[in-house]
Amino acid sequence: MKKRIPRPTLKEIEKIISEFQKRYPKYIEAEIICTSPNKIPVWMIKVTDKGVSSEDKSNVLIVGGHHGDEESGRAACIGALEWLVTEKAGEVLKKQQVLIVPCVNVEGTMKNEHCNSNNVDLCRDYTMNGGTSQPEVKGILNIADRYKPDVTVDVHGLAGGAIHEMVLPVQTREYCEDDWIHNMLARDMRNAAERKGYPMAGHSLSWSGWFDSDLKNPVHLNTYCYKKYHSIGILTEGNEATFDYGQMKESGSLRLIELLKAGNKKYPFEYYPGYPNRIISGSFFFGLIAYGKTAEERRNSTVDILKNLDHFSFGQKYPIKKGQADLTVKYKGETLTKGASFRYRRKGLIKPKGVYFDNRKLNISETNGFVIWYDHCSTYIQWNIPELSEGEHKLKLKY
Incomplete structure (x- = not known):
């Protein structure tokens, strides 16, 4: 039997970025945010209506591919990117800057391995005190610090190990409205996927292996941005055991698109429209x-x-x-x-x-x-x- 090649590959992602820059210059801007230990570029795509000032736009940071053997995260990012250049996303692009890093662990992706070439799990290299060691994570943090995102999404897959899919809001501070707000948005993301036939699970990202209950030891992107910028933080997981590339892309992007639509709403408890993180x-x-x-x-x-x-x-x-x-x-x-x-x-x-x-x-x-x-x-x-x-x-x- 021919060995299955996880998709999208790094070459496919780079080709899509190149093509989209040429086809959609009014919306797409790509930049290399860092290079891997072996100097392979890590790309970010900013998608927004360049004809509208960024001063009053919400900023959304979506990162896929922290783990090189989790292809569904990369697929979800590509699916969201493909939707963002359609007419359906016109109002979103007028009011938001969507920053997509479809593949941060480029060397792990090339080898279909969990960690990067330094054998470091990139998810666990995030710190609040400047102790980050890996260039890929430093690149992501530079983007986070530049844009102060209103929302972050860490897009994962289950690396072929399980069939369930999830939308997990970040654990928040105690006794505030953040938990309710994060769970509200996560629920809407799950419902969007389930309406199209993709069953979902969901709970707060409270596993003690990620961080302690006081949020004093964050080890992933969402907690870093929540503590520093009060970003709404969501982690998603995709089914890689039974889904093909098309299903992974559809299921993942449905959830991301629903979240992006939420960023244009006017919530009753907010004076201004946009993500309710104020x-x-x-x-x-x-x-x-x-x-x-x-x-x-x-x-x-x-x-x-x-x-x-x-x-x-x-x-x-x-x-x-x-x-x-x-x-x-x-x-x-x-x-x-x-x-x-x-x-x-x-x-x-x-x-x-x-x-x-x-x-x-x-x-x-x-x-x-x-x-x-x-x-x-x-x-x-x-x-x-x-x-x-x-x-x-x-x-x-x-x-």
Whole structure:
């Protein structure tokens, strides 16, 4: 029997990248982000509508091929790339920059081996402290640090060892809305595949072999970006035991496409459309929010806030007065020059008589004041503070 060749091969991937650059110059931009230990290039494809400014676009980083013997991850990336250059993806490309690294472990792929040529499992070379040793992972981290992704997807396969497929959201901090939000998106990805006949499993990526429960020892891409940029993190697994190349590509890309479509939605608990990764701390009822009118401003604010997150504490004055909410934010860190926002949710559809920050009455403003919006059962008020200094700050709502 002729030995089966895992697809896509590295040569096939490089050919697709070359052809797509020529055919779709308005959308495709490719670059070599690093070279492997033996100087083989690792390519990234950026797909976006170049005619639209990137300032207000969400950034998505999709990485396949951490393990050279897992072909379905590479296939999923190619399937997503093929969809992104169709008319169906037009609105996604206007509002997102999609960064795809279809094959990071180029030498492992050439040999159909799990590790790279230095015999290192690339998934376990990620660190928060600069201790990364392998050039392929350094290349991925350089991209992550350059784009501060709103979403990361680590696309894997089961290397022929199992037939089940999965969508696994990253383990998040305790007692916040992140777990609910990550699982919501993962559920939608699973459902998209199942509607086309691909059964899925899903649970949080909580296996202790990946990291400890306090997220102090991250060893993969999603946790790195979640801790540093509050990225929504998803890991997918594909069936390589019984699927052919076409099935691997379809199943994997269906999940990725559903996630990309989510990035254009307006979620009821968010003021701006896009990926719902802006509640840095707290809950849907009272939380610390990334500040900014554009996606890039919110990413920069997120980084600033995360560096000082341990210096925040929140409270609400009791007993609650009728027609009034009194909230406190205690902050002991350095001045947040990138701004901070605070969001409060109240039952019912109310009309505020006054919104105050440190006894100063605010006007409606996305940059220095407040905004208001509603869902089917409640009112959201968001204080937008362009610079936050140390101290105890008072937030008041009268209605």
